[in-house]
Amino acid sequence: MNKSPITTHILNLESGLPAAGVLVKLLSADSQLISQAETDADGRIVLWPDELNLTPTDYKLHFAIADWYQAQGKKSFYPYVELVFSLEDLDRHYHVPLLLNAYGYSTYRGS
Numbered sequence: 001m002n003k004s005p006i007t008t009h010i011l012n013l014e015s016g017l018p019a020a021g022v023l024v025k026l027l028s029a030d031s032q033l034i035s036q037a038e039t040d041a042d043g044r045i046v047l048w049p050d051e052l053n054l055t056p057t058d059y060k061l062h063f064a065i066a067d068w069y070q071a072q073g074k075k076s077f078y079p080y081v082e083l084v085f086s087l088e089d090l091d092r093h094y095h096v097p098l099l100l101n102a103y104g105y106s107t108y109r110g111s
Contacts, residue, residue, distance in 0.1 A: 004052055006087075006094045008061055009044040009110075013101045018043025022068045029058035029084070060084050061096055069102060076102045083107055 006026060010019035024045055025036040035050035061083045069076040085096055095110035 003046045003093070004048045005054060005090070005092075006048075006052065006059065006061075006096065007044065007046050008039075008096050008098065009042070010039055010063065010098045010100055011043060013099055019068060019100060021071070023064040025060075025062040025064075026052070027060040027062055029060065031060070034059075054087060054090055056086075056088050056090060058084055058086050061098075063098055063100075065100065074102065078105070081105050085109075 008024060010022055011017075012019045018039070018041070020039055020041045020043055022039045022043075023036065024039060026034045026048060028034060034052060035048040037045045037048055039045055063081040063083075065081055066076050066079040081098060081100070083096055083098070085094065087094060097107060097110045099106040
């Protein structure tokens with residue numbers, strides 16, 4: 001399977017399980033929509049539905065977590081999480097994971 005140059009996944013730290021069905025938007029630094037998708041059963045977006053024409057600049061991943069929590073009958077302190085990151089080398093893969101619970105989150109540069 002091919003994968004996009006930017007991928008992500010979400011792990012729900014409360015349950016220890018992947019967060020499936022979360023809407024994630026890939027945005028330019030000025031918040032223009034590039035593509036959007038929902039995380040799969042493994043909590044991942046490996047392939048965006050739209051072609052990504054990337055340049056070395058800043059991008060955002062916008063995770064609609066309040067909607068996801070609400071669908072489970074739960075609440076979240078954060079209505080969304082937005083991660084801003086910089087692409088420098090377009091020949092490299094950028095994996096941006098989100099570790100999530102209702103009252104906090106963490107991220108890192110994955111592989």
